[in-house]
Each structure stands twice: as structure tokens, then as C-alpha cells.
Amino acid sequence: MKTIFQKEEKVLRKIAKEVPITDIKTSKIKKILREMSEALQSQDDGVAIAAPQIGYSMRIFIVSGKIFEAGFSKEPHPNPLLVKERGQISKDFIFINPKISKLSKNKEWLPEGCLSVRPLYGKTFRSKKATVTAYDKNGKKFTRGASGLLAQIFQHETDHLDGILFIDHAKDVKEEIPK
Numbered sequence: 001m002k003t004i005f006q007k008e009e010k011v012l013r014k015i016a017k018e019v020p021i022t023d024i025k026t027s028k029i030k031k032i033l034r035e036m037s038e039a040l041q042s043q044d045d046g047v048a049i050a051a052p053q054i055g056y057s058m059r060i061f062i063v064s065g066k067i068f069e070a071g072f073s074k075e076p077h078p079n080p081l082l083v084k085e086r087g088q089i090s091k092d093f094i095f096i097n098p099k100i101s102k103l104s105k106n107k108e109w110l111p112e113g114c115l116s117v118r119p120l121y122g123k124t125f126r127s128k129k130a131t132v133t134a135y136d137k138n139g140k141k142f143t144r145g146a147s148g149l150l151a152q153i154f155q156h157e158t159d160h161l162d163g164i165l166f167i168d169h170a171k172d173v174k175e176e177i178p179k
Contacts, residue, residue, distance in 0.1 A: 002035045002054040004043070012052050012163065016051065019135075025137075025138065039054050040062055046064065047149070048156070049157075050157045050160035053115060053116050060094070061098065063092065063093045063153055063157075064092060094136055095135075098158060099132065102130065104129035105127070108128060110123060110125075113176075114165065122167060122172050122173035125169070127155065130150075130155055131144065
């Protein structure tokens with residue numbers, strides 16, 4: 001299994017390169033997606049991962065389907081339509097070449113951590129709503145809006161793709177053992 005890189009690694013500070021649309025369905029990208037998924041699943045407290053976190057400077061991130069499970073989030077009903085695939089909820093939701101197209105002006109300070117900044121946690125000032133346009137694993141373009149935790153994840157993971165770690169703009173950063 002791939003190691004999740006920590007904050008000292010240079011790849012985490014680079015602006016990741018876009019994946020050529022013609023490469024999305026290649027075995028190379030499928031392998032990277034599989035490695036990302038395995039790395040994410042290995043972390044009980046992980047909700048998403050970006051390709052640079054396992055050493056690939058590519059504009060890809062994955063969100064774990066577990067954020068849509070009942071009781072995971074404070075959201076009353078996370079939108080399961082985001083991860084519906086052939087009538088079933090997918091384990092992972094894939095974003096290739098994601099671009100945030102819209103952020104709400106309404107923001108709040110939210111607790112945040114990162115698989116690449118262990119064991120630090122802090123508070124970040126994030127928009128309450130976000131809209132992302134990206135490609136799925138089949139090369140199909142889509143747009144998804146989100147609020148709450150998923151909107152926060154969109155912003156956090158997009159930051160990763162731009163070489164930004166949450167500790168660059170967080171306040172009250174401290175060490176904390178995950179629950």
C-alpha cells in the first residue's frame with residue numbers, strides 16, 4: 001500500500017498537473033485511483049485524499065462514501081445523489097481535474113485535520129457551500145454542489161491540488177489524537 005506523505009514532502013507544495021482527458025480511462029490512472037482508494041480506506045478517520053498525498057502531482061481527489069452514512073455528519077441528510085452509481089452508493093466519489101466554480105460568501109470557522117499533517121488539527125475559515133466541476137473515472141464531466149462537510153472537503157482537497165495545506169491558513173492549531 002502507498003504511504004501517505006507528510007507535510008515535509010515537496011510534492012505536497014507543488015501545483016498539481018491536470019490529467020489529459022484522453023488519459024482518464026488508462027490503466028495508469030486506474031492504478032492511481034486504486035492506490036488512492038486503498039490509502040484512504042486504510043485511515044479510519046480519513047474522509048478524502050488528493051493524489052499528491054500519495055506522491056502523484058496530478059489534479060485528482062477522492063471523497064469517501066462513508067461521509068454519506070447516517071450519523072457520520074451533523075448534516076441531517078447528506079445528499080446521496082452525489083455518490084449514486086447504478087442505484088447503489090459508491091465507496092468513493094472521484095474528482096479528476098476539479099475546479100471550484102462557486103463558493104458561497106457565507107463562511108464559518110470549522111474544525112479541520114489532514115492525513116498529511118498528522119496529528120495537527122485547527123480551525124479553517126471555509127465557505128458553507130461550494131460547487132465543483134470535474135470529470136469522473138469514465139471521463140464524463142459533471143458539476144456538483146455541496147454544503148456542510150462536503151463543501152469543506154471540496155475546498156480542502158482543491159487546496160491540496162494547489163500546494164496549500166490547511167495549516168497555512170488555520171488558527172488554533174494543536175496536536176490531537178484522532179477519536
